[in-house]
Amino acid sequence: MGSRLLADIAAAVGIPQVLEEAVGGYRQRSSAHLPGRVLADVAVLLADGGQAIADLAVLRDQPALFGPVASDATCWRVLAQVEEAGLAELKRARAQARERAWLLRAEAGRPIPGVFCGGRAVPGLVIDLDAVLVTCHSEKEQAAATFKHGFGYHPLLAFLDNTGEALAGMLRPGNAGSNTATDHIQVIDEALAQIPEPDRYGAPILVRADGAGSTKAWLTHLRSLRDSRGLDLCFSVGFTVTQQSTTRSPTCPSRRGRSLSTPPVSPAALTTRGYRSRRWRS
Secondary structure, three states: OHHHHHHHHHHHOOHHHHHHHHHHHHOOOOOOOOHHHHHHHHHHHHHOOOOOHHHHHHHHOOHHHHOOOOOHHHHHHHHHHOOHHHHHHHHHHHHHHHHHHHHHHHHOOOOOOOEEEOOEEEOOEEEEEEEOOEEOOOOOOOOEEOOOOOEEEOOEEEEEOOOOEEEEEEOOEOOOOOOOHHHHHHHHHHHHHHOOHHHHHHOOEEEEEOHHHOOHHHHHHHHHHHHHHOOOEEEEEEOOOOHHHHHHHHHOOHHHOOOOOOOOOOHHHHHHHOOOEEEEOO
16 A cells, blocks of 8 residues: 555656656657656655566556556666656656645645754755665676675765655766765756755755765865855765874864864764864855
8 A cells, every 4th residue: 555655646746747758759669558657657666665677566466556557578668768868857857746746745734844963953955965885796787896895886876854855866886986076066966956946045955975075176066056056055074084184284274163183072063063074154
């Protein structure tokens, strides 16, 4: 029944329709299954914990609940026909459906949940960027050795901490860098594009990352989003305190903050200017 509720929510926000508008042109043969509906079923499958196209059988074997569901072969064809331009259209379709979902939530009188750090409320929206290692147990396309001596993928993901929504992601080989600024820039731009415009410009946004986000190019880009696009955006990134940084910290101008060698005096201080992470607005 849980999967049926997911399918009902997808239908309520118009996911099959917007996906069909995005990829309907890739339909090359007469089929009983529209590409948009196929992708919507895949989305329900993934949200329900499915890991492979073959898991569509869970939906297909319950026609009374889910109606006709495409075969594995049909699903393969739909996915294989989506090219780079089609991916861009799918991202726009997701943003349209998300805007509809947020409007329905507002009409129901349910505000966006807040985020708390160290017992203190963080105003506005909070976007978290982080990479994750996905292990592969056999040779697969773009799978490669990882920095932790494993083998697989190293995707970079962006989530909205307020609601747990997956905003954007970049599939990367296992040997992709943790602190590649160009990847961080692309993912944060795609994540911001997923937030409905009234909320994107009407609420403060905090972008968080670990030490991999401590690159000058990415932080400069985040500041430009505030300066040139009018976003009320700030960021918080991690920084590993080494002996070298502790030694050099006294040479930093005082306006950059207190010495890194001085530990926090209270747990509350960790939320704004902690020993291992900092938050800048300018």
